[in-house]
Amino acid sequence: MEYEIVMGLEVHVELATKSKLFCACAAKFGAEANENVCPACAGMPGMLPVINKRAVELGIVAGLVTNCEITRTISFDKKNYFYPDLPTGYQITQLYAPICRNGFVDIETEAGNKRIRIKQIHIEEDAGKLVHDYRPDSSLVDFNRASVPLIEIVSEPDFRSSDEVVAYLEKLRSLLTFADVSDCKMQEGSMRCDVNISVRKVGSDILGTRTEIKNMNSLKAIARAIEFESQRHISALETGCEELVQETRRWDDNKGETYSMRDKEDATDYRYFPNPEILPVHISDEWISEIKDSLPELAHEKYDRLTGCYGLSDYDSKLITSGKNISDIFDRTLEFVDNPKEVANWIIGDLASIAREENKSYDEIEIDCEKFGKIIKMVENKVINRTIGKKVLQLLFRDNIDPESYVRENKLGMITDAGYLENVIKEVLAENEKSVLEYKAGNQKVISFFVGRIMRKTQGKADPGSVNSILRRELNDWN
Numbered sequence: 001m002e003y004e005i006v007m008g009l010e011v012h013v014e015l016a017t018k019s020k021l022f023c024a025c026a027a028k029f030g031a032e033a034n035e036n037v038c039p040a041c042a043g044m045p046g047m048l049p050v051i052n053k054r055a056v057e058l059g060i061v062a063g064l065v066t067n068c069e070i071t072r073t074i075s076f077d078k079k080n081y082f083y084p085d086l087p088t089g090y091q092i093t094q095l096y097a098p099i100c101r102n103g104f105v106d107i108e109t110e111a112g113n114k115r116i117r118i119k120q121i122h123i124e125e126d127a128g129k130l131v132h133d134y135r136p137d138s139s140l141v142d143f144n145r146a147s148v149p150l151i152e153i154v155s156e157p158d159f160r161s162s163d164e165v166v167a168y169l170e171k172l173r174s175l176l177t178f179a180d181v182s183d184c185k186m187q188e189g190s191m192r193c194d195v196n197i198s199v200r201k202v203g204s205d206i207l208g209t210r211t212e213i214k215n216m217n218s219l220k221a222i223a224r225a226i227e228f229e230s231q232r233h234i235s236a237l238e239t240g241c242e243e244l245v246q247e248t249r250r251w252d253d254n255k256g257e258t259y260s261m262r263d264k265e266d267a268t269d270y271r272y273f274p275n276p277e278i279l280p281v282h283i284s285d286e287w288i289s290e291i292k293d294s295l296p297e298l299a300h301e302k303y304d305r306l307t308g309c310y311g312l313s314d315y316d317s318k319l320i321t322s323g324k325n326i327s328d329i330f331d332r333t334l335e336f337v338d339n340p341k342e343v344a345n346w347i348i349g350d351l352a353s354i355a356r357e358e359n360k361s362y363d364e365i366e367i368d369c370e371k372f373g374k375i376i377k378m379v380e381n382k383v384i385n386r387t388i389g390k391k392v393l394q395l396l397f398r399d400n401i402d403p404e405s406y407v408r409e410n411k412l413g414m415i416t417d418a419g420y421l422e423n424v425i426k427e428v429l430a431e432n433e434k435s436v437l438e439y440k441a442g443n444q445k446v447i448s449f450f451v452g453r454i455m456r457k458t459q460g461k462a463d464p465g466s467v468n469s470i471l472r473r474e475l476n477d478w479n
Contacts, residue, residue: 001201001238002201002202003199003200003201003202003233003234003237004160004199004200004201004202004204005159005160005161005197005198005199005226005230006157006159006160006197006198006199006200006207006208007157007159007160007165007195007196007197007198007226008154008155008156008157008158008159008195008196009153009154009155009159009165009168009169009193009194009195009196010152010153010154010155010193010194010196011152011153011155011169011172011191011192011193011194012126012150012151012152012191012192012193012194013062013150013151013152013153013172013176013181013182013184013190013191014027014126014148014149014150014182014189014190014191015054015055015058015059015149015150015151015181015182016058016180016181016182016183017052017054017055017058017149018054019052020036020041020052020125020146020147020148020149021049021051021052021055021092021123021124021125021147021148021149021150022040022041022049022050022051022052022092022125022147022278023038023040023041023049023050023147024038025037025038025040025041025147027148027149029188029189029190030188031144033131033140033142033144034142034143034144035144036144037143037144037146040147041087041143041146041147042087042143042146043086043087043088043089043146048277049092049275049277049278051076051278051281052149055123055149056074056099056123056281056283057291058149058151058180058181058182059099059100059121059123059151060099060100060283060287060288060291061179061180061181061291061295062100062121062151062153062176062179062181063099063100063103063121064179064288064291064292064295065175065176065179065181065295065298066100066103066104066105066118066121066153066172066175067103067104067105067118068100068101068102068103068118068120068121069100069101069102069103070099070100070283070288071097071098071099071100071101071283072282072283072284073097073280073281073282073283074094074097074098074099074123074280074281074283075094075096075097075274075275075278075280075281076092076093076094076123076274076275076278077092077093077094077095077096077272077273077274077275078090078091078092078093078272078273078274078275079091079092079093079095079124079270079272080270080271080272081269081270083127084128084130084139084141085127085128085129085130085141085143085146086127086128086146087128087143087146091124091125091127092124092125092275092278093122093123093124093125093152094122094123094124095122095272096272096274097280098120098121098122098123099121099122099123099151099283100118100120100121100122101119101120101121102117102118102119102120103117103118103121104116104117104118105118105168105171105172105175106171107164107167107168107171108167109161109163109164109167110163111161111163111164114158114164115158116155116156116158116159116164116168117155117156117158118153118154118155118156119154119155119156120154121151121152121153121154122151122152122154123149123150123151124150124151124152125146125147125148125149125150126145126146126147126148126149126150127145127146128141128142128143128144128145128146129141129142129144129145130142145189151181153172155168157196157207162222162223162226162227163223165195165222165223165226166219166222166223169191169193169219169222170219172184173191174298174299174321174322174323174324175298175299176191177323177324178296178297178298178299178302178324178327179295179296179298180296183324185363186217186218186219187217187218189217192217193216193222194212194213194214195212195213195216195222195225195226195229196210196211196212196213197210197211197212197213197226197229197230197233198210198211198233199230199233199234199237208233208237208244209233209244209245209246210246211229211233211244211245211246211247211248211249211258212247212248212249213225213226213229213249213250213251213258214248214249214250214251214261215250215251215252216251216253217253221251221253224251224253224256225251225258228256228257228258229249229258232258245263246263247260247261247262247263248260248261248262248263249261299321299322299327300321302320302321302327303317303318303321306320306321306340306344310340310341310344311340311341312340312341312344316344316345316348319348319352320344320347320348322362323362323363324363325362325363325364325365326347326362326363326365329347329351329365329367329369329372330343330344330347332369333346333347333369333372333373333376335369335370335373336369336370336372336373336374336377337373337376337377337380339376339380342376342380343373343376346372346375346376346393350389350390350393351365351367351372351393351397353390354390354393354394354397355397357394358397358398365397367396367397368396368400371396371400371401371402371403372393372396374403374404375389375392375393375396375403376389378392378403378404378407382414382416382463383407383413383414384407384412384413384414384461385414385460385461385462385463385464386464387455387460387464388407388412388414388460388461391460392406392407392412412461413461414461414462414463415458415461415462415463416463416466418466418470421454421458421462421463421466421467421470422470422474424454424457424458424462425450425454425467425470425471425474426474427457428450428453428454428457429450429474429475429478431453432449432450432453435449435450436475436478439475440475440478447468447471447472450471450475451464451467451468451471454467454471455467
């Protein structure tokens with residue numbers, strides 16, 4: 001019997017605001033435990049929330065880039081439940097009037113293109129964080145994250161495979177990072193995804209028993225969790241050895257399996273009711289137009305600019321627009337080097353190679369783009385050759401050196417003197433007569449051997465173009 005997986009996603013994204021949703025505490029990641037806490041976000045009695053306007057603006061931006069309808073009057077509600085990391089005993093969220101509704105995101109997979117419907121986007125506050133590492137018999141609570149602004153993007157149950165889920169999350173991450181809504185760093189928790197999954201017979205309209213999977217901090221983990229949980233459902237349906245119940249399950253990445261956390265609650269279990277402490281917010285057409293006009297260039301728009309205006313290849317353009325950070329590095333470097341193709345070559349070739357050597361992803365690259373531009377220009381102007389350029393770039397990447405000073409102080413300038421290079425080349429040929437005879441016999445591969453020897457003698461500073469032309473001339477004239 002054939003089965004079909006049916007999934008919907010709840011994606012939580014931390015908004016890129018400087019302060020929290022309802023107080024002035026900093027919303028930055030990585031602070032000391034309970035450093036960014038005040039009576040308001042700690043849930044002290046008598047403290048009233050004051051809404052962060054920037055969070056509402058970013059919620060609107062998220063709706064615009066995901067083709068949503070923007071709700072003109074939004075309100076906030078209380079979601080009541082007890083958990084140690086929730087100091088007030090309720091979460092401020094949006095149930096009755098979320099900021100966005102009825103959107104969609106188009107995705108591409110190997111199976112083809114597909115439109116994923118978005119049911120709604122709502123703004124809510126994050127909870128604190130339980131810390132289990134300090135005491136063996138108890139847990140501690142860090143409230144730095146409490147009341148950090150989030151949006152929750154709720155999809156319709158349109159997913160049928162883990163590939164579609166991963167493609168959707170990659171597309172969301174691209175849209176939201178390029179629009180400056182969030183940095184979407186899953187490893188830091190600024191983008192989190194819960195998967196609601198069920199299985200049914202192919203052709204059936206009746207949904208199976210739904211479970212929710214939590215605690216997945218990477219796209220790879222999400223794909224693995226989906227594969228495991230879907231197979232668990234199918235096995236239960238085929239063998240009857242396990243009863244499927246509506247529940248929340250936690251993913252264990254080390255064991256590669258899910259386990260039960262609690263029964264899955266319905267909306268009625270949370271006793272939602274409007275928050276009387278926060279007045280409704282009216283979103284005018286003028287405000288939406290102002291935000292729309294200030295939207296930054298999105299990845300697909302930048303791709304069109306790179307291929308259309310700059311003549312970059314499809315491959316290069318896709319790599320440069322694959323992430324916000326690498327895309328910004330391209331634009332900032334282009335301010336100092338008026339050669340888009342050369343900048344792209346350096347980023348995709350040398351910079352990416354150095355980042356891999358340093359175990360850094362594109363998102364983690366930090367580089368002074370003005371200094372990076374100086375290296376590219378020094379190579380273009382034949383002050384140094386490409387080999388030396390990459391070595392200088394490595395030092396810039398690691399130690400943020402000044403390229404021009406380093407080249408000057410270490411006498412790394414390119415050797416272009418034809419007479420000097422001719423003498424070096426003759427010396428190399430005399431030392432390797434056997435290889436010269438191989439060349440004369442038709443073996444062109446020894447050219448690279450000679451070039452390597454010449455570069456070694458000149459400490460990598462010889463002009464490659466001059467070396468190549470002089471070397472071939474000397475080889476052809478060799479008797």
